[in-house]
Amino acid sequence: MAHAETQTASHHFTTTGLDNRKVAIWMFIGSECMLFASLISTYLIYKGKSVVGPFPHEAWTNPATGQAFPPILDIPVTSVSTFVLLMSSLAMVLALAAVENRGKPVPPGLSGKILSSSKLWLFMTCLMGATFLGFQAYEFTSFVHEGLTIRTNLFGSSFFTLTGFHGAHVTAGVIWLGTLLAIDMKRGLQPKDAVWVDIAALYWHFVDVVWIAIFTLVYLIQ
Amino acid sequence: MATVAASPTYTTAGARRTGIMDWLTTVDHKKIGTLYLHTALFFFVVGGVEAIIMRWQLMRPNSTAVSAEVFNQLFTMHGTTMVFLVIMPLSAAFFNFLIPLQIGARDVAFPRLNAFSYWVYLFGGLFITIPILFNAAPDGGWFAYTPLTGKAYSPGQNMNFWVLGIQILGISSLAAAFNFATTIINMRAPGMNLMRMPMFTWMSFVVQWLIILAFPVITIALFFMQFDRFFGTNFYVSAAGADPLLWQHLFWIFGHPEVYILILPAFGLVSEVLPTYSRKPLFGYPVVAYSGILIGFLGFGVWAHHMFSVGMGPIADTVFGVTTMLIAIPTGVKIFNWIFTMWGGAIRFTTAMKFAIALIAMFTIGGISGISHASPPSDLQQTDTYYIVAHFHYVLYGGAIMGIFAGIYHYFPKWYGRKMDERLGSIHFWLNFIAFNLTFFPMHYAGMLGMPRRIYTYDAGQGWETFNFLSSWGAFLMAPAFLIFIWNFFRSKTRGEVAGDNPWDAATLEWSIPSPPPEYNFAQIPMVTSRYPLWDLTHPERMKDIPHSMDGWDEAKLRTGEHVTATGVHEPDVAPMHIESERKSAKELGIPMPNPTIKPLWVAAGILVLFSSLPVMYAGKTLAAFAMMAVGAVMFVGFLYAWLTTPMEDAH
Numbered sequence: 001m002a003h004a005e006t007q008t009a010s011h012h013f014t015t016t017g018l019d020n021r022k023v024a025i026w027m028f029i030g031s032e033c034m035l036f037a038s039l040i041s042t043y044l045i046y047k048g049k050s051v052v053g054p055f056p057h058e059a060w061t062n063p064a065t066g067q068a069f070p071p072i073l074d075i076p077v078t079s080v081s082t083f084v085l086l087m088s089s090l091a092m093v094l095a096l097a098a099v100e101n102r103g104k105p106v107p108p109g110l111s112g113k114i115l116s117s118s119k120l121w122l123f124m125t126c127l128m129g130a131t132f133l134g135f136q137a138y139e140f141t142s143f144v145h146e147g148l149t150i151r152t153n154l155f156g157s158s159f160f161t162l163t164g165f166h167g168a169h170v171t172a173g174v175i176w177l178g179t180l181l182a183i184d185m186k187r188g189l190q191p192k193d194a195v196w197v198d199i200a201a202l203y204w205h206f207v208d209v210v211w212i213a214i215f216t217l218v219y220l221i222q
Numbered sequence: 223m224a225t226v227a228a229s230p231t232y233t234t235a236g237a238r239r240t241g242i243m244d245w246l247t248t249v250d251h252k253k254i255g256t257l258y259l260h261t262a263l264f265f266f267v268v269g270g271v272e273a274i275i276m277r278w279q280l281m282r283p284n285s286t287a288v289s290a291e292v293f294n295q296l297f298t299m300h301g302t303t304m305v306f307l308v309i310m311p312l313s314a315a316f317f318n319f320l321i322p323l324q325i326g327a328r329d330v331a332f333p334r335l336n337a338f339s340y341w342v343y344l345f346g347g348l349f350i351t352i353p354i355l356f357n358a359a360p361d362g363g364w365f366a367y368t369p370l371t372g373k374a375y376s377p378g379q380n381m382n383f384w385v386l387g388i389q390i391l392g393i394s395s396l397a398a399a400f401n402f403a404t405t406i407i408n409m410r411a412p413g414m415n416l417m418r419m420p421m422f423t424w425m426s427f428v429v430q431w432l433i434i435l436a437f438p439v440i441t442i443a444l445f446f447m448q449f450d451r452f453f454g455t456n457f458y459v460s461a462a463g464a465d466p467l468l469w470q471h472l473f474w475i476f477g478h479p480e481v482y483i484l485i486l487p488a489f490g491l492v493s494e495v496l497p498t499y500s501r502k503p504l505f506g507y508p509v510v511a512y513s514g515i516l517i518g519f520l521g522f523g524v525w526a527h528h529m530f531s532v533g534m535g536p537i538a539d540t541v542f543g544v545t546t547m548l549i550a551i552p553t554g555v556k557i558f559n560w561i562f563t564m565w566g567g568a569i570r571f572t573t574a575m576k577f578a579i580a581l582i583a584m585f586t587i588g589g590i591s592g593i594s595h596a597s598p599p600s601d602l603q604q605t606d607t608y609y610i611v612a613h614f615h616y617v618l619y620g621g622a623i624m625g626i627f628a629g630i631y632h633y634f635p636k637w638y639g640r641k642m643d644e645r646l647g648s649i650h651f652w653l654n655f656i657a658f659n660l661t662f663f664p665m666h667y668a669g670m671l672g673m674p675r676r677i678y679t680y681d682a683g684q685g686w687e688t689f690n691f692l693s694s695w696g697a698f699l700m701a702p703a704f705l706i707f708i709w710n711f712f713r714s715k716t717r718g719e720v721a722g723d724n725p726w727d728a729a730t731l732e733w734s735i736p737s738p739p740p741e742y743n744f745a746q747i748p749m750v751t752s753r754y755p756l757w758d759l760t761h762p763e764r765m766k767d768i769p770h771s772m773d774g775w776d777e778a779k780l781r782t783g784e785h786v787t788a789t790g791v792h793e794p795d796v797a798p799m800h801i802e803s804e805r806k807s808a809k810e811l812g813i814p815m816p817n818p819t820i821k822p823l824w825v826a827a828g829i830l831v832l833f834s835s836l837p838v839m840y841a842g843k844t845l846a847a848f849a850m851m852a853v854g855a856v857m858f859v860g861f862l863y864a865w866l867t868t869p870m871e872d873a874h
């Protein structure tokens with residue numbers, strides 16, 4: 001609440017004491033929940049309904065051509081990218097803390113210096129987000145090579161749409177955080193800018209949590 | 223917070239613009255409300271003309287005035303227009319104009335986002351409407367059931383305009399909903415706790431949540447349809463194993479909350495009108511508020527009552543039949559609240575009051591016919607007949623439109639400082655009331671006799687002729703009624719009787735300031751002690767049973783500061799409930815106002831270009847489509863960046 005307090009100028013009085021942007025981002029996230037709920041439900045409803053392969057977890061042989069398709073999803077590889085995305089949330093937390101604590105005395109030693117560098121942690125968040133997107137690009141192209149496109153069957157349509165929407169959200173997040181990083185490099189983010197970092201962080205954590213749901217429901221549960 | 227007292231130096235770097243630029247760059251919620259109001263009235267004429275052509279065609283059997291193809295476009299666009307381009311934006315006009323005034327705020331939470339919402343609405347409305355001039359309008363019904371609307375059965379561009387147009391309009395509705403919900407949560411005047419908010423603001427609050435939670439579902443359903451049509455996915459392709467009911471489920475999970483999005487703002491408006499002209503507080507205020515919330519919750523659990531005829535099985539049919547009957551309870555509760563509000567009141571039968579009473583009566587008829595198809599066996603007789611058409615026009619026209627007319631007559635003096643002519647208003651009311659019933663009451667009978675919806679013509683000898691003839695004449699009579707309204711509306715802006723600040727002797731904050739309100743709304747934010755703050759000053763005798771307290775005052779005093787007027791006087795930003803009749807400029811008062819800006823308009827235009835590229839791609843002009851996408855993306859990103867990096871106000 002401390003930083004919200006300093007935000008309120010005379011005409012920026014708010015009923016809850018929270019910044020308007022923070023209230024709005026929570027509602028935006030509520031709306032996004034319904035968006036991903038619709039996507040995930042559709043994927044689950046269509047699970048096992050495809051009339052032709054390839055399939056996510058089972059091998060399939062095309063009866064017409066005799067061509068064999070292995071199961072599409074590669075859980076070990078995606079586990080790695082999931083871990084990277086989860087770690088990016090940690091970096092995000094540190095970035096926000098560094099911005100909020102700017103101007104306070106930095107704890108002595110190297111660790112104090114590292115922890116108080118918002119540039120470092122914003123960069124790490126972006127980097128890990130971009131790594132996740134790299135994995136997703138690799139995943140998508142290898143699936144296409146294995147014979148699954150967005151047009152192939154219901155699995156292809158619903159899988160690529162669901163994970164593609166999530167990827168688009170990660171991309172938007174990386175651009176957003178990248179912009180904050182650019183501002184930080186240019187003039188340095190101050191505690192008064194913390195709300196911008198705060199709402200970007202909330203969005204980022206949300207995108208992360210959605211991925212946990214997708215990873216569990218789409219990849220792990222067979 | 224001693225720092226707040228530092229004297230703000232208000233500059234005029236962003237000088238106010240005049241004329242057309244004033245409207246293109248405005249970020250004032252009242253002006254944006256005015257834009258919504260006029261645009262929606264324009265689309266009302268469009269949707270009305272579509273209806274009248276349909277009634278001309280159906281007046282007699284075997285008519286050939288329009289072809290089946292054109293008729294399909296007419297009923298699709300009539301429904302789409304009235305729902306998305308007329309009733310929702312008319313409600314948005316009142317959200318804009320009223321919410322900040324009713325809660326004692328100087329503007330909405332995000333003024334520039336508010337302008338953006340309007341421009342997206344205007345562009346989306348034009349995008350979806352203009353094709354009808356080229357005989358290429360959407361033709362798959364406002365519900366756009368798949369697989370009919372898939373590429374296989376609707377290969378033309380028609381449904382592309384629908385799916386993309388609704389997508390654009392969804393952006394507008396969602397952006398506005400985040401804005402208004404934040405405004406209501408966060409910008410209430412000191413003492414204006416939730417149980418003191420005017421009922422219109424309450425119902426609007428529920429509506430914003432419905433939009434926030436229901437629109438993403440249609441967004442996804444539309445994306446699936448869009449991907450199917452443009453990129454060859456299989457979401458709605460039965461041959462690929464797709465569930466033919468997926469679209470219907472997603473559409474109605476959105477579609478049923480949507481009917482409450484349409485009706486609740488009108489409920490809110492009559493809840494302001496009835497107490498004012500009955501000179502009594504609203505009967506059972508908390509019950510009206512809670513029943514609105516309950517309607518919002520239950521509204522998400524009834525969607526499949528639109529699908530009884532698809533064969534969901536006895537369990538699903540029973541569940542959705544029961545939940546649908548349940549939702550009638552909170553709705554019925556409101557009806558009784560309004561009746562008891564009038565009971566024993568000293569009623570003034572102004573035009574606004576007549577429309578409000580008409581809503582109670584007409585909505586009740588529509589509600590009762592609604593309950594008759596909450597029961598699946600009964601619904602199977604009625605579904606897809608004119609009985610349904612009669613039902614939803616009684617709730618949407620008899621309910622939403624009557625309530626909005628009540629709101630327009632009631633709030634016109636606040637909006638323009640002059641009253642609308644009461645005699646013309648009365649003629650408008652009666653002609654409209656008679657024409658409305660003449661149009662839609664016979665449809666119950668035509669439907670019971672088996673006349674299906676959406677047919678473009680019919681054979682003689684099935685007993686439908688008389689009812690159709692009456693319905694058509696009713697529809698034709700609505701036109702002069704509406705013209706009288708339009709004449710009265712535009713004439714009264716400049717020549718109506720000067721109204722004064724509180725012409726109806728009303729009770730809420732918007733009536734405690736000048737008419738029309740100054741740009742800053744409140745020179746000093748009022749600190750309220752009850753839910754009828756103005757009656758506390760003008761009619762304490764009506765306030766005997768209304769709870770009073772000074773909750774929220776102390777904290778607010780701590781956190782608000784003061785503004786410094788042009789003459790250097792320090793004015794506290796808040797003051798106990800008072801009446802403001804002086805009209806000064808924001809500059810004189812030292813109240814910082816957001817600068818006008820054209821950037822939201824350009825961002826909205828970027829979205830329009832982006833969406834317009836897809837029909838171009840569909841027509842096979844891939845290169846042109848990619849060029850448009852690039853232009854649209856650059857416009858969108860560039861102007862959005864410029865918007866976000868420009869401070870809303872001048873430094874102070």
Ligand SMILES: [Cu+2]
Nearest residue numbers: 478525527528
């Ligand atoms: Cu419904």
